[in-house]
Amino acid sequence: MDKHIHSESVTTNASVTHDFSPENSDIDILDNGKTVRDFIDDKIKERVSKDTEDPFYVANLDRLYLMHLRWVTNLPRVRPFFAVKCNNTPVVLKMLSALGTGFDCASKNEIDLVLSLGATPDDIIYAHTIKPLSHIKYAEAHGVSRMTFDNEEELLKVSLSHPNAKLILRIAVDDSKSILRLNTKFGASLDSVAQLLERAKKLELDVIGISFHVGSGCTDSVAFMQAIADARHAFDIGNLLGFQMNLLDIGGGFSGRDNYRVKFEEFSEVINAALDDFFPPDSGVEVIAEPGRYYVESVFTMAVNIIAKKVITDNVDENRNGEESRKMVYYINEGLHGSMNFIISDPCASKVDPYPQRAVERSEQRYVTVLWGPTCDSQDKLNGTYNLPEMHVGDWLLLDNIGAYSLTLSSDFNGFDRADVYSVVTAGAQI
Numbered sequence: 001m002d003k004h005i006h007s008e009s010v011t012t013n014a015s016v017t018h019d020f021s022p023e024n025s026d027i028d029i030l031d032n033g034k035t036v037r038d039f040i041d042d043k044i045k046e047r048v049s050k051d052t053e054d055p056f057y058v059a060n061l062d063r064l065y066l067m068h069l070r071w072v073t074n075l076p077r078v079r080p081f082f083a084v085k086c087n088n089t090p091v092v093l094k095m096l097s098a099l100g101t102g103f104d105c106a107s108k109n110e111i112d113l114v115l116s117l118g119a120t121p122d123d124i125i126y127a128h129t130i131k132p133l134s135h136i137k138y139a140e141a142h143g144v145s146r147m148t149f150d151n152e153e154e155l156l157k158v159s160l161s162h163p164n165a166k167l168i169l170r171i172a173v174d175d176s177k178s179i180l181r182l183n184t185k186f187g188a189s190l191d192s193v194a195q196l197l198e199r200a201k202k203l204e205l206d207v208i209g210i211s212f213h214v215g216s217g218c219t220d221s222v223a224f225m226q227a228i229a230d231a232r233h234a235f236d237i238g239n240l241l242g243f244q245m246n247l248l249d250i251g252g253g254f255s256g257r258d259n260y261r262v263k264f265e266e267f268s269e270v271i272n273a274a275l276d277d278f279f280p281p282d283s284g285v286e287v288i289a290e291p292g293r294y295y296v297e298s299v300f301t302m303a304v305n306i307i308a309k310k311v312i313t314d315n316v317d318e319n320r321n322g323e324e325s326r327k328m329v330y331y332i333n334e335g336l337h338g339s340m341n342f343i344i345s346d347p348c349a350s351k352v353d354p355y356p357q358r359a360v361e362r363s364e365q366r367y368v369t370v371l372w373g374p375t376c377d378s379q380d381k382l383n384g385t386y387n388l389p390e391m392h393v394g395d396w397l398l399l400d401n402i403g404a405y406s407l408t409l410s411s412d413f414n415g416f417d418r419a420d421v422y423s424v425v426t427a428g429a430q431i
């Protein structure tokens with residue numbers, strides 16, 4: 001049996017003591033060699049015994065810790081400020097806070113959440129260039145002073161509501177090699193940097209640095225090198241205008257998937273070299289980042305249930321020696337309006353595995369498979385290409401790499417509940 005932790009404090013073997021709040025972040029400890037897969041087995045059996053088929057997530061906190069270790073090993077100069085919009089599960093935020101990360105918040109509610117979980121105002125960067133006035137006032141009232149901007153109107157709002165803010169100018173950079181491009185909506189062009197900074201000067205505002213985002217799911221490490229060079233140019237303009245420029249924020253964009261096209265280590269090498277060139281350690285510039293998907297993408301697995309099935313039989317297929325060709329269509333109980341919206345932009349993100357394992361035998365025939373979500377919306381379809389053995393109503397599917405932009409985008413459209421989230425950690429893990 002795994003132990004279910006409801007207590008205020010969990011201390012495992014080594015360096016970090018977690019102080020997880022009991023109401024939000026129950027953690028299951030895997031002991032006696034029990035694996036995450038065993039835990040999923042138990043949860044599915046539990047559901048079957050209770051006559052329910054509700055989907056659920058499992059967050060593997062061992063993996064979260066590993067991702068953090070990988071970050072500090074590869075980018076020792078760059079303090080991560082986790083992007084809360086990517087996954088706001090309290091136990092994840094609490095653990096990251098215990099490990100010493102800061103937080104990138106996009107709104108008053110995200111600021112409120114991380115403060116309530118123990119982060120200090122200095123651990124926060126309000127990294128949205130477009131902020132409602134009332135949210136800026138909230139940041140001011142709660143001591144959060146570092147925030148980004150990319151336009152003059154934002155400067156006016158800040159001068160009215162938070163004149164002592166420490167501002168970071170977000171510049172637009174090349175995001176053409178990223179899955180989700182951000183720079184058509186955000187970021188000031190390099191050409192406009194001088195004018196914006198002069199405006200800030202006239203308003204007697206304090207600009208302390210430059211930020212950028214190469215786009216989420218970046219596939220080319222050169223994008224970081226160019227963006228860091230651009231940031232240097234903007235820094236020089238700021239320094240010339242008399243600002244004490246001392247913060248560089250290299251944004252997000254990294255993947256945490258093992259099967260991703262570009263390994264984090266490759267990005268890190270390029271970033272470290274560019275930092276050494278443009279912002280050497282003796283420049284005194286503090287370097288931070290706003291990773292989202294890197295930390296959580298691979299931490300979460302989801303189990304979904306097949307609630308309906310159709311078999312589409314084509315006429316005899318000439319290409320398959322006259323065999324009848326069958327296509328499988330399954331309706332699962334989580335979809336784009338649940339937490340799988342990210343699949344629209346990144347269809348290969350998650351591998352879909354049949355459950356239980358018996359269905360994965362190599363000899364088993366596979367079929368072209370269509371996966372529909374449960375709602376009445378005809379767009380509610382997972383648009384990846386799936387080849388699965390034949391499954392049946394009541395069977396389960398497991399999806400990996402599903403921790404980024406999933407839970408935070410979910411709705412209860414059509415009255416389907418949001419999925420449960422369980423968190424597990426291995427007993428004696430070196431956390």
Ligand SMILES: Cc1ncc(COP(=O)(O)O)c(C=O)c1O
Nearest residue numbers: 083216217252253290291292293
């Ligand atoms: C301002 C900002 N920072 C950080 C992130 C996190 O990006 P990623 O998940 O690619 O690391 C985003 C994502 O949209 C963002 O908009």
